Amino acid sequence: MPKGYFLSEVDVANTEAYEAYRTRVLPTVEKFGGRFLVRGGQPQAIEGGGFANRVIVIEFDSPEQVMAWYNCSEYQAIVPIRHANATTRAACLIGA
Structure with missing residues (x-):
């Protein structure tokens, strides 16, 4: 089974x-x-160029685990904090 990866670029506007x-x-x-x-x-x-000031890569056992984590209530409860204080792009990647 292929691994799953969460990839995110983050430009933090309010560090505190x-x-x-x-x-x-x-x-x-x-x-x-x-x-x-x-x-x-x-x-x-x-x-190329245009990378954000932070890059995040998280490995999970499968792409399904990435999505289960991303959609869980605990994570979704803190997503608004990220959205309010940073500009982000994110993707779920399927590993080989």
Whole structure:
């Protein structure tokens, strides 16, 4: 079964307020067996450009687990904090 990955680019506008999201997200990820592979960083484009100031990659056992985590009530309860304090793009990727 292929792994599932949550990929997100995040431009944080209000670091202090975003901290409430950042500190609460880990337990929701762990509940669904997710593992952070990349959390933050400073992307340096080597082709194209326009990357956000943070990149997040979370690995799950399957694409279905990504969606189960993303749609769970615990995670959805903190999504508004992220939306209010950052501009984001996100995708579910299917691994090989």
